[in-house]
Amino acid sequence: MNELKTMSEQVPQSAERRRFVGAAAAVAGLTVVPGVMLYEVANARPEDQPASSAVRWGMLVDATRCASGCSDCVSACSTENGWTPVAQSEHPRQAPQWIRKLQLEDPLTQAQINLPMLCQHCAEPPCVDVCPTGASFKRADGIVLVNRHTCIGCRYCMMACPYKARSLVHEPLNDTQKPDVPRGMGCVEACTFCVQKVDRGDGTTACAEACAAAGHNAILFGDLNDPESEISKRLRELPTKQVRADLKLNLGVRYHGI
Amino acid sequence: MASITFREVEGSSLKYWLLFGALGLFVLFGALAWNHMHHYGHVVTGMDNQIVWGLPHVFAVFLIVAASGALNVASIASVFNKPMYKPLAPLSAILALALLAGGLLVLVLDLGRSDRLIVAMTNFNLKSMFTWNVFLYSGFFVLVGIYLWTMLDRSVKSWTKTAGTAAFLWRLILTTGTGSLFGFLISRELYGTGLLAPMFIIMSFAYGLAIYLMVLAAAYAWTGRPLGDAVMLRLKTLLAVFVAAVLYFVAVHHGTNLYFTKAHAVEAFILRDGGAITSLFWVGQILIGCVLPLVILLTALGRQRSWLMIACALVILGGIAQMYVTIIGAQAYPLDMFPGFKASSSFFDGEVHPYSPSTPELFLGLGGVAVALLMTTFAVKVLRLLPVSLDDATVAKLEQH
Amino acid sequence: MTGKMKSVLALGAVVLTTAALAWAGAEAQPKAGGAPKPVITKAVKGEHCVEDTEYMRRNHMKLLLVHRDRTVLQGVRTPKHSLKGCIDCHASEATGSVAAAKEDFCVSCHSYAAVKIDCFECHSTKPQGSAAMHPLHADAASVEAMAGISR
Numbered sequence: 001m002n003e004l005k006t007m008s009e010q011v012p013q014s015a016e017r018r019r020f021v022g023a024a025a026a027v028a029g030l031t032v033v034p035g036v037m038l039y040e041v042a043n044a045r046p047e048d049q050p051a052s053s054a055v056r057w058g059m060l061v062d063a064t065r066c067a068s069g070c071s072d073c074v075s076a077c078s079t080e081n082g083w084t085p086v087a088q089s090e091h092p093r094q095a096p097q098w099i100r101k102l103q104l105e106d107p108l109t110q111a112q113i114n115l116p117m118l119c120q121h122c123a124e125p126p127c128v129d130v131c132p133t134g135a136s137f138k139r140a141d142g143i144v145l146v147n148r149h150t151c152i153g154c155r156y157c158m159m160a161c162p163y164k165a166r167s168l169v170h171e172p173l174n175d176t177q178k179p180d181v182p183r184g185m186g187c188v189e190a191c192t193f194c195v196q197k198v199d200r201g202d203g204t205t206a207c208a209e210a211c212a213a214a215g216h217n218a219i220l221f222g223d224l225n226d227p228e229s230e231i232s233k234r235l236r237e238l239p240t241k242q243v244r245a246d247l248k249l250n251l252g253v254r255y256h257g258i
Numbered sequence: 259m260a261s262i263t264f265r266e267v268e269g270s271s272l273k274y275w276l277l278f279g280a281l282g283l284f285v286l287f288g289a290l291a292w293n294h295m296h297h298y299g300h301v302v303t304g305m306d307n308q309i310v311w312g313l314p315h316v317f318a319v320f321l322i323v324a325a326s327g328a329l330n331v332a333s334i335a336s337v338f339n340k341p342m343y344k345p346l347a348p349l350s351a352i353l354a355l356a357l358l359a360g361g362l363l364v365l366v367l368d369l370g371r372s373d374r375l376i377v378a379m380t381n382f383n384l385k386s387m388f389t390w391n392v393f394l395y396s397g398f399f400v401l402v403g404i405y406l407w408t409m410l411d412r413s414v415k416s417w418t419k420t421a422g423t424a425a426f427l428w429r430l431i432l433t434t435g436t437g438s439l440f441g442f443l444i445s446r447e448l449y450g451t452g453l454l455a456p457m458f459i460i461m462s463f464a465y466g467l468a469i470y471l472m473v474l475a476a477a478y479a480w481t482g483r484p485l486g487d488a489v490m491l492r493l494k495t496l497l498a499v500f501v502a503a504v505l506y507f508v509a510v511h512h513g514t515n516l517y518f519t520k521a522h523a524v525e526a527f528i529l530r531d532g533g534a535i536t537s538l539f540w541v542g543q544i545l546i547g548c549v550l551p552l553v554i555l556l557t558a559l560g561r562q563r564s565w566l567m568i569a570c571a572l573v574i575l576g577g578i579a580q581m582y583v584t585i586i587g588a589q590a591y592p593l594d595m596f597p598g599f600k601a602s603s604s605f606f607d608g609e610v611h612p613y614s615p616s617t618p619e620l621f622l623g624l625g626g627v628a629v630a631l632l633m634t635t636f637a638v639k640v641l642r643l644l645p646v647s648l649d650d651a652t653v654a655k656l657e658q659h
Numbered sequence: 660m661t662g663k664m665k666s667v668l669a670l671g672a673v674v675l676t677t678a679a680l681a682w683a684g685a686e687a688q689p690k691a692g693g694a695p696k697p698v699i700t701k702a703v704k705g706e707h708c709v710e711d712t713e714y715m716r717r718n719h720m721k722l723l724l725v726h727r728d729r730t731v732l733q734g735v736r737t738p739k740h741s742l743k744g745c746i747d748c749h750a751s752e753a754t755g756s757v758a759a760a761k762e763d764f765c766v767s768c769h770s771y772a773a774v775k776i777d778c779f780e781c782h783s784t785k786p787q788g789s790a791a792m793h794p795l796h797a798d799a800a801s802v803e804a805m806a807g808i809s810r
Contacts, residue, residue, distance in 0.1 A: 050733030086604050093306040097605045104599040117595075117603070126444060132388035133381040139734060147731050148781050152378050153370015155310040156388055162445035164593055164605065168310065168370055171301040175759070177783040179743055184781030185299045186370030199734045243595055247444060258596065373777075 044201030056123075056142040056252065057193050058224035059208070060231050060240065063115040063257035065218035066211075071101050073116050073219060076210030080194060082178040096167030098191045099207055104258070113258055116207065116219065119144060119165040119191035120243060121252030127157035127166065136188075142224075142252055143193045153186040162244050166190040193221070193252075224252070262345045262656070263646045267481050269639035277480075281632040288625015291618035292367040300370060303619050308611035309589050314368035316581045317623030320465065321361030321630060322395075322436055323458055324577070326429040327466015329354035329402065331493070333429075336405075336422025341656045342492065346474070347422075348643040351406040353470055353634055354429075355399065360630030362395060364623055387435060387442050394432040401425040410642060433459045440584065447515075447524040448588035457507040461577065464500035467493065468573035473634060475567060477644060486650035487561070494566055498555035501573060505548040508580075520597070527591045527610065528583065535587040538579045547576015586613055697771040698762040702748040709739050719745070742778060747786040756784040 045052065077099045078085045089095035099118040105111070121144045127136045128144065135151035138144050146157075146166075158166045169185045177183050180196040194205040208219040222231030240254040267274070295302055305312040332350035335343035366375055382389045405421040408414045437458030443449040471493055478485035512529065515521035528539055554560050554569040590611045595601065601608035638644055645652070702708070708715050710722070726740040738744040746757050749764040757765040758779045765784075769776055 048735060048737050050729070050735055091301055091306075092604075093308070093606070094301050096307065100603045100605040100607075102596075102601055102603045102607055104596050104601050106598065107600055113599070117605075117607070128383075129385050130387065130442070131383050132386045132392065133377055134383040135381075137732065139732070141734070145731070149727065149731065150374075150377050150381050151371065152374045153372075154378075154388065155370065156386070156439075158307070158310040159589070160443050160445055162593060163595060164308075164607070167307045168300060170306070171299045175756070175779065175784055177781065179746070179783045179785065179787035182781040182783070187781065188370070195734065196736075199736050 044203070047199075051139050051141040051143075051199075053140040053142075054225060056224045057121070057198060058142070058222065058231060058252040058254065059121075059193070059205070060220040060222075060234055060238070061115055061253060061255045062218045062220075062238070063113050063255055065216050065257075066101075066114040066116065067214075067216055067218075068103070068112070068114050070214060070216065072210040072214045072216075073207035074099050074101060076206040077118075077191070077194075080178075080197070080206035081181045081192070082176060082183065083189075091170065094168075094170040096169055096189060098167070098189070115255060115258065117163065117165070117243075118207070118253065119193075120163050120249070121191075121193060123250035123252070125249065126160040126162065126247075130156045130160040132156065139195075141198075143195055143198070144190075144252075145192055145195065146188055146190065148182060148184055148187045148189075151187040153188065155188060157188055162247055162249075262652065264345075264348065264642040264644060265646050266640060266642055267477070267638045267644060273480060274635075274639070278632070278635055281628045281635060284621075284624055284628030285632060287621045288364075288367075288623075288628060291621035291625060292372070294618045295368075295622065296372060302616060304614045304616045305619070306611075308606055309586060309613040311585055311589065312368075312613065313582075313615035313619040314364050314622050314626075315585050316578060317626050318361045318365035318368070319436065319439075319585065320578055320581045321357050321364065321626055323433060323462045323581075324465040324469050325354050325357035325361060325462075326398070326433045326436075326459075327462035327464065328357055328470050329425060329429050330463055330466055331470055332405070332409075333422060333426040336419050337426045339419075342489070342653055344656065345645040345648060345653075346489065348406065348409050348641075349474060349477070349634075349638070350470060351402050351409065351425075352637045352641070352643055353473060353630075354466070355402050355406070356630040356633035356637070357466075357469070358395060358398060359633060360626040360628075363629055364626035367622060387439050391432075391435045391439065394428070394435045397428055398425075398432050401428050429462075430459060433462045436462075440588075445593060446588050447521055447591065447594070448528070448584070451511070451514075453507070453511055453514075457504075457511065460500065460503045460507055461580065464497065464504050464573055465577040467497050467500060468570040468577070471497065472567060472570045472574075473631075475563065477638060478648065481644075483644070484647045484649040486648055486653055487563075488650045488653045489648050490563065490566060491561065494555055494560050494569075497570070497573065498552060498560075501548055501551050501555070504580075505544075505552075508543070508548075523594075524591050528587055532587065532590070532610070535583055535590055539583045539587070542579025543576055543583055545576075546572050547580055551576070589613075694771055697767040699767065700749075700751060700762070700764060702764075703750065703752055704748045708748075709744065742782055743787070746782075746784065750784070750786050755786075758784040 045055075074097075075085065077083075081098060083096050083098060086092050086095045086097055099116050102115050102117045104113040104115070121138075121142055123138075123142065125136070125138055125144045128138055130136075132154060133150045133152055135147045135149075136144070136157050137147060153168060155168055158164075158168065166188050167190065168188050169183060172185050173183060181192075183189055194202070194207075197205060204221045205219075208221040211217060211219040220231050220234060222229040224232060224235070226232060235254060238256045240256045241258050242249075242251040242254060243258075303312060329350055331343055332347035332354075334340050335347040335350075366372055366378075369375075369378075371377075378392065382392070384390075401421065402425050405418070405425045408418040408421045434455040437455035440449045441451055441454035471490070475485065475490070477483075512525060515525045528535060530536060532539070551569040551572045554565050554572075559565040560569060590613060592601070592606075592608050592610060595607070710718075715722075722740040723742055723745075726735075726737075727742070729735040730741065738747070745765075750757050751760070751763045754760045754763055757763050761767065761770070763784075765776065765778075
């Protein structure tokens, strides 16, 4: 049992290792490692194949399970993607926040809702529409990204985003970036659905993992196009809403309990 | 047709070089401000992830809007065949080019990656209003440049009307594009309306003419050339019409919003509860920018040159206030993602966002103004843009033909 | 056209031409005394580069450019021709980076050639994880992993 544990702990964290254990895991891993592994391997695309529009990555946030005061998803995102948590920033107003906890209160009933707010990965993203250079773009699998090679830092996307999901990097990062997550001063950035994890076949995001680890299971990540995926099944059962559905942007993130 | 003699400004006096030097100093300050912002990043500005466009954009958009308006005097001459305005046309065109250059410079130097301008010039997303503006600005430079050429070179003089008409139509599209930068944004309550396009056009008429009048009067006063009242009073009446039209558009914009319950909160913020933004709206935009100039322009006061200049200065100050309210005010009001709920977060959701511009931002903006004025100052020295005399007798002769 | 305008244009043309000639001259002139030669340290890991050394010296930027677009736009993250791949092998032993010190692999050559790169405005200059994790060292990595499993 000891052996299996080591295996399952290591595999999702290491892109490089996937390369040599991948084949073995596909055969042996399926039967022995915990459930997470099953999806990973099922969703993995060969690493030399481009992202395909057959997949549309999405997220289901169950606000009824999102705990007040818990910000494990935010910390996990910051750790995975290398942005400084706002509490540790010298310039909190100018610090980037890829994901944040929102507290909502109905002024009449005092009913409270907690939820994580992040890039909604719209199918019709306003940020992509307004970007003058095409640096804001939507990948074939529905992930909305910023190409930092062509971002000029005009911040028009930040003006256009109805969710305030994007941040400008206001100060030099001094080589503190993660090797998998390039970021730079003067460019705009936002949640990437942990695209580096998706590309290595993890099939989940740092926030979803952290939420599950905390036992809340309020965040579920998966392929909206696959009717058999866990997320598609849950979306069929649970009533969900899109934030500012009136804008008809067809969001990749759906909320239950708002 | 009575001929008008155009001549370069001598530009050798101490006063000329003092003006040149003073403007140059502000250009230098602007360059230093940019260098500071570029080196340390936008962290040294008052801008943040809530107020993403700050004072530089206020100046930049004001200058760009004013640029197309400054071309109006030339358009009246060439497109609408008013001979009285013909001698005024070359200055109008050069001012338009200079103001646009100044505004664009500020816009470009405020980019997070201003070193990557070449990327913006080689990668285009044709669905972006910004991309369209890049084309519109470039086209404006070309068309107004050609127009100016037809005015200065006798051999192509017959093309003036054609070039002038093209430039006029282009400038209408250009300001439509500038207004649509904001008009095409769905996310914020104060934007997302087609009204902004015509509103920006009428604003450009007012700002551009006010700047034109001040530059014209200054150029003639400082060079000792005669400038009669006939010209100035005609333009004064025009300015009054434009300012009144701006006021009308502002009233329609806010009036419409006040009718829609969903926009009540944001209107209350701008009109009543917004602190500095509210003061800037009522005192800056409405009182200084519209009401006082109208009082001056429509009463006997406006017949006096100095009062006319004060009115122009007020229109310009009011215009900057209007840009500030339009650009900063709309961002300061929090996005309403969950209507009916009160939101709070570490990212300042649900609260009004404060903004205080930093010194580099101010100097970057002023640097743009200085670039525009410096270009104009230099142009009148090297090109024959200004008639030797614009006294009433000369102008009256033009009118008879 | 007026005489003044012509002279302004002529002046502009002279200035531009002079600048262009000065530019071209600077390229052609051999370095007198010369800048310090770049320090080219052999990669810490791997037997040889993903392409011939001579080819890489001239064309690495082209390969990186193609791979960069494939990675960013399509999500293809194969290690060959990736910047990450370069860094994994060429990070110096002293600084663990390709661009932290003057002698580090990328900086050393680029400052000699006076070609400014802005890769590291955004990209980390250091490899991910420990040396043994390197893909070209799959054997070593698997040995280590096996050791971990059996431990």
